[in-house]
Amino acid sequence: MSVKILIVDDHPLVLEGLKSLLADTEGVQVVGTASNAIDAITFLKNNEVDIAFLDINLPDISGIDLCKKVKDQFPEVKTLALSTFNERAYVSRMIQNGASGYLIKSSGKEDILEAIEQVQAGGYFMNVQFDQAAPTGAPKTVPFLTRREKEVLVLIAEGLTNPQIAEQLFISVTTVNSHRQNLLMKFEVSNTASLIKLAAGLGLI
């Protein structure tokens, strides 16, 4: 009996690539694909799936949220995060949300098959490149940000100054500054440039 796989990614090329790579493989069967979270959930309701490959960047909701939804509604479905370099740091969040592993999209066929094997056996799979190839100042994990911090972060990225942000959010400049300091602390950086670079690399802005 073959492992039933659902692929969720909004890039037809990735979909096609994975399908093609897995097509001629014994014991593995791509039973469906989806390009957004809603279709993915719908598919899971109506079909039996062993492993769901989840892209981290989806048009409607983030892969992280989708992962949570899937594990909540379909706990028997194992999930594998699909990420690119820049999203490495997201992965720990996926794992926290119940993912059984992750694959970077530049993985070769061997990695992918190994991942499926491991995960299907109830284990976890992590690309080895994960730890070594962490480029330029990526944090170990995506810091947990509060609602307000996220708002402030976005406004900083849009180029607003503290006074402007204060005006926008109807709060005092000192409060904005507090959030700003907290952001710097949580990202373990010491200025706006690094902050924005990291946040951008993590897809937060």
Next chain:
Amino acid sequence: MSVKILIVDDHPLVLEGLKSLLADTEGVQVVGTASNAIDAITFLKNNEVDIAFLDINLPDISGIDLCKKVKDQFPEVKTLALSTFNERAYVSRMIQNGASGYLIKSSGKEDILEAIEQVQAGGYFMNVQFDQAAPTGAPKTVPFLTRREKEVLVLIAEGLTNPQIAEQLFISVTTVNSHRQNLLMKFEVSNTASLIKLAAGLGLI
């Protein structure tokens, strides 16, 4: 006689996906793939190619530079830029460097085939999504940056301050500041946060 295609991308999945999409298509033949610029150039030296699909983010040199190299050394080869959302703005630079068009990686099969047809006929191809889906404050074009400006930009993104950058580059703080001001001007922004966000979105850092 079929159109001979070379695909240059460092993601096996994209390579596989494109190959798979084009495999069963009449009149189109993927004659080779490369995952970096050096391999691509080598392949072009030894093989006849009609159209080269060039990923914008390659491990060794940027797709923009590769595009230039290809057009210099192999003017008869037509080039098609492969980009993701975030790199839209790069595309104009590719066109300036002689590319015959671009495809975003989320294109479907129809788009890809149409692109090949157009380009092979001597025309240009642009995804329609290009103009409409320009998100959050992207500039019309990627500003042209000088060598020094790029260096300074990277160091800013790494979180260095003007004094630190000055020390690093063995130049005066005022000079660093000049470059910084020029960067702000060229990107049409007024602070570091916006600058880094844009630069990150364009894959410059």
Next chain:
DNA sequence: TCAAAAATCATGCTTTTAGAGGATTGATTG
């Protein structure tokens, strides 16, 4: 070769950030 562009430096001024050290309120939750 000659003009444009790049890289270099300076001065003075204002605004914004970064950093330290608090303090208060309200909600959540074990």
Next chain:
DNA sequence: CAATCAATCCTCTAAAAGCATGATTTTTGA
């Protein structure tokens, strides 16, 4: 209920960034 945490506000200082204006020297490309 007490502890925790988010969100709010405060003062003060020093450092850095932003803005204007202007100038000299290399490079480089047409």
